């Protein structure tokens with residue numbers, strides 16, 4: 172049974188790509204078969220894993236042109252494959268024909284690889300448009316990166332409303348996992364946000380928080396995950412622990 | 424002659440809202456007549472200026488329903504008015520009819536208030552969709568908030584390509600102002616990014632950088648700008664100086 176998970180938050184810069192990058196590699200290192208999907212036209216997950224975006228065909232070929240997903244799937248690490256974001260991914264958002272079917276393009280292409288992986292993680296763009304709608308049709312679980320900021324907390328209530336609407340329309344519910352990242356334990360604001368999260372979302376908050384660390388901002392520039400860049404760092408240990416949280420569903 | 428400026432970057436969380444919030448108030452405090460426009464369905468500029476989004480009609484009424492812009496314009500500070508983001512703003516992105524005219528909805532509604540303000544600043548969402556296309560049709564200048572991170576630098580080259588395409592299609596050029604924010608002078612990565620920016624974009628980089636400070640993340644929770652929240656802070660002085668940079672076009 173494949174766990175299909177969208178990493179999403181319409182609030183920008185909260186760590187969606189950084190979280191996806193290090194979770195997919197963390198899971199692969201434990202021996203799970205993992206597929207990472209870059210659903211963001213910015214293509215930052217693709218480049219952070221070391222692929223050059225301009226030279227490859229990507230996910231939009233499978234979503235729009237019927238190309239088999241396997242032919243735009245690239246092995247990037249042991250037990251880890253990636254479906255990159257190609258240049259044409261923005262065209263999915265501009266699709267005006269097709270009604271509801273426009274929202275099921277990703278779901279349909281993922282049907283073709285059913286059961287092939289243990290985990291599929293999808294890095295989403297900072298929006299609520301058609302690409303994110305495609306992710307929400309295709310998954311059962313969502314990982315929600317958050318930061319210890321007021322505007323991120325406000326963005327979270329916006330996201331929760333979006334998820335509720337979707338659950339009503341689809342008639343199913345998402346398992347939600349909140350990840351507190353870029354955390355600065357000495358900041359009062361961050362502590363207040365964390366308290367609020369524990370108060371309202373305790374059952375959804377994964378136990379491990381990811382501390383603010385420049386190492387996490389540096390590793391993508393080398394096309395490396397934190398496990399390759401600084402394997403004995405605190406950041407690598409935190410992501411190792413977060414991977415365990417996600418596997419067993421360890422929350423507050 | 425009104426200066427009409429979009430604050431944009433499809434990279435999320437780089438400080439678009441924080442920059443717009445404090446620039447519009449900084450300009451108004453110097454006696455300029457300023458209009459702020461919240462073009463982001465998240466409505467964070469609206470709430471940061473102290474308005475409760477759910478109770479008001481917003482920009483989409485003027486863009487989609489022909490409501491006069493003045494009737495969705497609210498005075499929020501001395502010399503500063505705001506056109507808030509209402510709940511229906513996402514509907515603009517979903518508009519499928521109308522071809523190119525869909526991109527000119529904002530430009531057309533701004534024609535009705537021509538010459539009424541000294542500055543108009545538009546806070547944009549983290550995307551390249553129809554809302555941002557509307558901003559690019561409506562303005563002559565763009566303020567581009569950046570952070571000292573590798574992924575933000577990568578996002579900038581994506582944005583520059585978008586701007587070039589737009590300039591070709593429109594047959595005009597945008598005056599570009601880059602603002603380096605959330606700056607941590609002691610981080611080597613931040614210094615490297617700053618060097619790169621100075622190397623490639625010296626004529627576009629406004630002189631004042633905005634340091635990382637929790638005060639800037641706290642002020643929106645009180646519906647206050649930095650000038651109201653901590654008037655004698657370093658952050659307030661930095662924004663005071665950035666306002667001068669923008670007025671006179673002071674770059675590296």
Ligand SMILES: Nc1ncnc2c1ncn2[C@@H]1O[C@H](COP(=O)(O)OP(=O)(O)OP(=O)(O)O)[C@@H](O)[C@H]1O
Pocket residue numbers: 182183184185186187188189190211295296297352353354381382383384385386387388389433434435436549572573574575
């Ligand atoms: N724990 C951390 N410590 C320090 N920097 C971090 C951390 N997590 C993420 N970053 C940095 O913060 C910035 C935003 O993170 P990231 O790009 O992963 O967010 P995102 O939500 O994917 O952004 P977008 O909304 O643009 O897709 C990046 O420059 C990243 O390197």
Ligand SMILES: Nc1ncnc2c1ncn2[C@@H]1O[C@H](COP(=O)(O)OP(=O)(O)OP(=O)(O)O)[C@@H](O)[C@H]1O
Pocket residue numbers: 181182183184297320321322323434435436437438439440441442463547548549604605606633634635636637638639640641
């Ligand atoms: N100089 C700064 N120091 C500390 N925090 C900052 C600074 N500038 C912005 N922030 C915080 O960083 C986060 C991102 O900033 P902001 O929301 O303004 O970015 P944005 O580009 O508007 O995001 P989005 O892409 O979601 O619209 C916010 O929580 C904000 O409070």
Ligand SMILES: [Mg+2]
Pocket residue numbers: 187188189211215295296
């Ligand atoms: Mg991202």
Ligand SMILES: [Mg+2]
Pocket residue numbers: 439440441463467547548
């Ligand atoms: Mg914003």
